[in-house]
Amino acid sequence: MRQMKLFLGPQHPGMHGNASVHIYAEGDIIKRSYLLPGMLHRGFEKGMERHTWMNNIGLIPRVCVVEPDINEMAFAMGVEMLANIEVPERAHYLRMVILELARISIHLMSYGGLGGPTGLYTLMYHAHADRNRILNIFEKITGHRVYHMYIVPGGVRKDFPVGIENDIHEFLNDLESRYTEYRDLGIENPTVLARIKDNIMLPESVVWELGVTGVGMRSAVNKPYDLRKVKPYARYSEVEFDVPVYDYSDARNRVDIKLNELVQSIGIIRQCLEKMPTGPVRAKVGNGQSMRWTVPKGQVYSCVESSRGEFGYYIVSDGGTHPYRVGVRGASYPQGLLGIEKYMPGTRIDDAPLWIDTMGVCSPEIDR
Amino acid sequence: MMNSMNNVEFLNELVNSKFNVVKTEIINAEQMSFIVDSRDVHTLLTLLKTSGWKQLSYLSAIDWIKEDEFELVYIVFNWDRPVHIQVRTRIKRDRENASFETIIPIYPGAKYYEREVHEFFGIKFPGNPDFHKQLILENWDDMPPLLKDFDPRAYSDSHFEKRDYPEKHINLNNQESKQEKRQKRNLKSLLLRNGGKK
Numbered sequence: 263m264r265q266m267k268l269f270l271g272p273q274h275p276g277m278h279g280n281a282s283v284h285i286y287a288e289g290d291i292i293k294r295s296y297l298l299p300g301m302l303h304r305g306f307e308k309g310m311e312r313h314t315w316m317n318n319i320g321l322i323p324r325v326c327v328v329e330p331d332i333n334e335m336a337f338a339m340g341v342e343m344l345a346n347i348e349v350p351e352r353a354h355y356l357r358m359v360i361l362e363l364a365r366i367s368i369h370l371m372s373y374g375g376l377g378g379p380t381g382l383y384t385l386m387y388h389a390h391a392d393r394n395r396i397l398n399i400f401e402k403i404t405g406h407r408v409y410h411m412y413i414v415p416g417g418v419r420k421d422f423p424v425g426i427e428n429d430i431h432e433f434l435n436d437l438e439s440r441y442t443e444y445r446d447l448g449i450e451n452p453t454v455l456a457r458i459k460d461n462i463m464l465p466e467s468v469v470w471e472l473g474v475t476g477v478g479m480r481s482a483v484n485k486p487y488d489l490r491k492v493k494p495y496a497r498y499s500e501v502e503f504d505v506p507v508y509d510y511s512d513a514r515n516r517v518d519i520k521l522n523e524l525v526q527s528i529g530i531i532r533q534c535l536e537k538m539p540t541g542p543v544r545a546k547v548g549n550g551q552s553m554r555w556t557v558p559k560g561q562v563y564s565c566v567e568s569s570r571g572e573f574g575y576y577i578v579s580d581g582g583t584h585p586y587r588v589g590v591r592g593a594s595y596p597q598g599l600l601g602i603e604k605y606m607p608g609t610r611i612d613d614a615p616l617w618i619d620t621m622g623v624c625s626p627e628i629d630r
Numbered sequence: 631m632m633n634s635m636n637n638v639e640f641l642n643e644l645v646n647s648k649f650n651v652v653k654t655e656i657i658n659a660e661q662m663s664f665i666v667d668s669r670d671v672h673t674l675l676t677l678l679k680t681s682g683w684k685q686l687s688y689l690s691a692i693d694w695i696k697e698d699e700f701e702l703v704y705i706v707f708n709w710d711r712p713v714h715i716q717v718r719t720r721i722k723r724d725r726e727n728a729s730f731e732t733i734i735p736i737y738p739g740a741k742y743y744e745r746e747v748h749e750f751f752g753i754k755f756p757g758n759p760d761f762h763k764q765l766i767l768e769n770w771d772d773m774p775p776l777l778k779d780f781d782p783r784a785y786s787d788s789h790f791e792k793r794d795y796p797e798k799h800i801n802l803n804n805q806e807s808k809q810e811k812r813q814k815r816n817l818k819s820l821l822l823r824n825g826g827k828k
Contacts, residue, residue, distance in 0.1 A: 299765065299766055300765065300766040300767065300768055303766045303767065305775065305782065307750075307776060308775055308776055308780075308782060312782075343657065343658070470684050470685070471738050471739065472738070472739050473685050473686050473687070473737070473739035475685070485709070487709045492709055492712045493660050493712040560657075561663065561692075561703070561716065561718075562657055562661065563661060563687070563688065563705050563714050563716060565687070565714070572687060572707075574687060574688060574705075576688055576690060576703065576705070578692055586692070587692045587693075587776075589688065589690040589703075591687060591688040591705075595742065595743075596739050599741075599742040600738070600739060600741055600742055629766055
């Protein structure tokens with residue numbers, strides 16, 4: 263049969279972010295495909311070498327557009343490791359609240375994104391409306407809706423405003439009460455289920471071959487491989503939560519893990535708000551002159567569990583006021599590039615957006 | 631559950647007994663680095679992979695221009711014994727011919743990382759079928775951009791037209807610009823801090 267070349271993205275309702283998938287199809291079966299990144303390349307790794315340690319705070323959230331807080335956390339953790347900074351106890355809990363709120367917001371967005379390729383836009387509108395409420399909470403806490411620049415080396419920028427706990431509790435209760443509705447609308451819905459059940463598989467061997475982490479890995483290997491459990495950072499060792507797993511990774515189970523994680527995140531935030539001690543929220547760095555702050559020599563890799571997997575920063579310092587080199591490990595790098603090249607062929611064209619959505623591909627962190 | 635410090639000791643013994651490691655750094659209980667000779671990298675990575683460090687987390691390079699060397703960094707991770715290992719090695723900083731054998735046979739996921747390193751540092755990876763193809767930088771016509779002697783300002787000056795702004799946008803009503811004001815203020819505060827001495 264004649265092969266036809268098609269472009270999925272960069273402007274396509276089913277494409278996430280500014281990348282394009284080149285597809286060679288026979289009929290509606292994909293025979294060859296590869297990702298063409300680079301439309302969002304902004305030279306962050308070079309840019310970070312030209313900014314001071316603290317100036318970089320304004321740059322790093324932009325590495326991943328929809329989930330900026332993990333960047334701040336990974337960068338802050340790396341710098342703290344290099345400079346041996348002790349973070350105040352309260353700041354750890356504030357960070358966890360922010361990170362888990364961000365996780366809920368991205369899981370909602372990704373779950374809503376399921377609505378695009380399956381033609382169920384109601385789901386997307388509901389999910390985005392709830393995500394908007396999280397952005398309102400972020401705005402009250404940090405002053406920004408999307409790029410918060412809240413988590414900085416040494417702690418967080420400032421304490422929570424008075425009364426924000428009520429807003430958070432109110433939102434969490436609302437979300438929890440609507441949780442079954444979300445399930446019924448999405449993955450319990452027969453029209454959606456027909457598309458995602460036993461479709462878009464990710465076997466365990468592929469997980470190890472590509473180096474997929476996060477939801478994809480946990481849905482295939484049936485073990486709680488979550489950095490929050492395996493290698494706890496902040497105070498994740500102090501709170502109780504489960505890591506949902508599966509031993510059979512189709513699109514439906516990966517979406518189900520995301521929804522279960524949403525419930526766990528709600529629990530983590532409640533525990534954090536309860537256990538949070540009072541006290542300072544930011545350790546002083548560099549004698550208060552953060553712009554002339556020098557960080558001791560060294561090379562560290564710091565990583566956090568993002569919604570798509572292990573998200574890391576490789577930070578090199580030569581003892582100066584600027585980082586010598588900062589490398590970003592985007593969580594979706596393995597499945598986004600090698601995964602699309604090797605394992606997308608064989609699926610149908612209309613399942614390609616579902617493939618990208620449920621594998622968790624985020625193009626800004628591939629481009630950087 | 632195994633104690634995490636034991637993991638580091640285990641690794642230290644495992645690697646140092648079999649390899650001539652130039653330097654071992656223990657960063658904390660969950661991260662350590664082995665600096666090895668470039669000939670040992672592949673065997674060391676093979677040993678680590680068979681010992682359970684099955685995941686390649688990151689692969690990149692650093693340009694040490696003063697020492698005239700590239701440093702290659704491989705980070706591997708084991709989910710059952712949570713220690714991130716940096717395997718680092720240095721190769722000669724040769725702009726045209728710097729090359730290093732690929733690790734695709736050990737970690738297939740390295741394919742695109744190596745392509746990216748080639749694009750941003752110019753290091754060749756023989757054995758990787760696609761390392762020379764362009765990935766992120768479309769139609770790039772200058773030296774690889776993450777080299778330390780690449781100057782982004784000079785690049786943009788030579789590649790993009792300089793825009794002329796009307797005088798009124800630069801200097802409103804002959805007032806000092808914000809930058810000049812800030813410079814003056816900084817100078818003043820510096821003088822105050824030094825007790826009036828320059």
